Amino acid sequence: MSIELKNIAKTYDNNSWILKGINTRIKTGEFFAIVGPSGCGKSTLLRMIAGLIPISSGDLQIDNHSVTNLPPCDRNLTMVFQDYALFPFLDVEANVGFGLKARKMDVVKIEERVANALALVDLTAVKKRKPRELSGGQRQRVALARAIASDAKICLMDEPLSNLDAQLRGKMRSEIRELQQRLGLTLIYVTHDQIEAMTMADRIMVLNEQQVQQVGSPAEIYQYPANSFVATFFGTPRMNLLKAHCTQIHNHSLVIDPQLSFPTPFDLPAGDYFIGIRPQSFTIVAQISKANATIKNIEYLGTEFIVYVELDNGAKIRIAAAKQSSLSLNERILVKTPEDFLIFDHAGRAISSMKGTQKNGRTTKQAVQTAQ
Numbered sequence: 190m191s192i193e194l195k196n197i198a199k200t201y202d203n204n205s206w207i208l209k210g211i212n213t214r215i216k217t218g219e220f221f222a223i224v225g226p227s228g229c230g231k232s233t234l235l236r237m238i239a240g241l242i243p244i245s246s247g248d249l250q251i252d253n254h255s256v257t258n259l260p261p262c263d264r265n266l267t268m269v270f271q272d273y274a275l276f277p278f279l280d281v282e283a284n285v286g287f288g289l290k291a292r293k294m295d296v297v298k299i300e301e302r303v304a305n306a307l308a309l310v311d312l313t314a315v316k317k318r319k320p321r322e323l324s325g326g327q328r329q330r331v332a333l334a335r336a337i338a339s340d341a342k343i344c345l346m347d348e349p350l351s352n353l354d355a356q357l358r359g360k361m362r363s364e365i366r367e368l369q370q371r372l373g374l375t376l377i378y379v380t381h382d383q384i385e386a387m388t389m390a391d392r393i394m395v396l397n398e399q400q401v402q403q404v405g406s407p408a409e410i411y412q413y414p415a416n417s418f419v420a421t422f423f424g425t426p427r428m429n430l431l432k433a434h435c436t437q438i439h440n441h442s443l444v445i446d447p448q449l450s451f452p453t454p455f456d457l458p459a460g461d462y463f464i465g466i467r468p469q470s471f472t473i474v475a476q477i478s479k480a481n482a483t484i485k486n487i488e489y490l491g492t493e494f495i496v497y498v499e500l501d502n503g504a505k506i507r508i509a510a511a512k513q514s515s516l517s518l519n520e521r522i523l524v525k526t527p528e529d530f531l532i533f534d535h536a537g538r539a540i541s542s543m544k545g546t547q548k549n550g551r552t553t554k555q556a557v558q559t560a561q
């Protein structure tokens with residue numbers, strides 16, 4: 190079942206907008222993540238889709254029919270909450286079958302559906318236990334089983350893994366993804382965790398400052414972020430964002446002074462910009478004669494080092510270095526201009542991915558030069 194959000198907006202007090210102009214179409218069978226920082230309105234949007242709170246303006250359609258004014262029970266969807274919302278006095282089986290019983294479904298049919306759902310999430314052995322007798326991961330699975338048993342084709346999940354430890358979160362991520370695929374669910378998944386969104390979703394909607402910043406596949410969002418907010422929200426460690434200035438240069442040579450200089454393959458008007466560089470895109474050369482930076486801190490992460498570097502102009506950058514690197518604190522190094530970088534205008538809007546880009550085959554007479 191597809192879901193369409195048409196110009197949806199929300200205000201709680203008729204004064205300030207929590208969300209505005211939210212437009213998107215979620216396709217049948219899609220795993221769609223809604224991501225953004227705390228307080229950006231993710232849960233509000235999900236609750237409006239569920240019908241738990243009213244939509245202030247705009248229209249919500251499921252399979253091309255408006256459901257904006259329908260109660261939750263008529264929207265053919267189910268929801269998994271952050272705290273799982275299990276009844277403590279009911280055992281696992283009764284929790285999973287609760288909604289079906291409330292819908293007055295035939296008892297034999299309920300038993301069959303519950304048994305199937307519990308088998309799918311591997312909980313048959315603990316079906317007589319109360320929620321307090323389960324681990325966090327098992328409680329999470331009961332909530333999943335309840336969603337599965339409802340047989341709704343749309344499932345909404347609000348930070349369902351945030352109460353679990355890192356190891357279990359990793360395991361549950363792939364279990365949820367696998368279930369979603371197997372059952373052909375249209376799944377809308379709210380999280381503030383960019384890694385969760387990147388690893389699970391077919392497409393991601395990034396929310397910030399009341400608005401949609403970008404909708405795209407994980408690869409599109411990572412490689413072609415629409416703006417500097419999206420660029421720095423995704424990726425670990427965070428993308429470096431350096432203030433830059435574009436100057437006219439002469440004789441096709443590039444302005445190097447004082448630090449890194451970035452050749453732009455097309456003309457840019459003179460002015461202020463930001464250069465975005467992933468920490469993995471830098472290379473460091475331990476070459477004291479041409480050094481342009483100093484190592485200020487080194488973090489060992491097992492597979493790589495994160496090296497915190499200060500360029501001689503005072504700009505601070507994060508560099509991901511291979512674990513074989515032998516670098517030491519306060520060492521003078523040469524940071525080379527990376528080939529792979531993004532350019533944003535002064536307001537943070539992406540101008541272009543620069544890797545391999547060449548407009549009209551022309552050599553540029555401009556360079557974007559980092560400034561502090």
Ligand SMILES: Nc1ncnc2c1ncn2[C@@H]1O[C@H](COP(=O)(O)OP(=O)(O)OP(=O)(O)O)[C@@H](O)[C@H]1O
Pocket residue numbers: 201207225226227228229230231232233234381
């Ligand atoms: N019932 C309410 N009345 C008034 N304001 C509310 C209400 N619920 C949420 N808000 C406000 O709406 C904004 C968005 O809240 P929401 O819970 O949707 O954000 P979120 O992105 O899900 O945050 P988090 O990741 O921290 O859960 C916040 O500023 C919050 O204070």
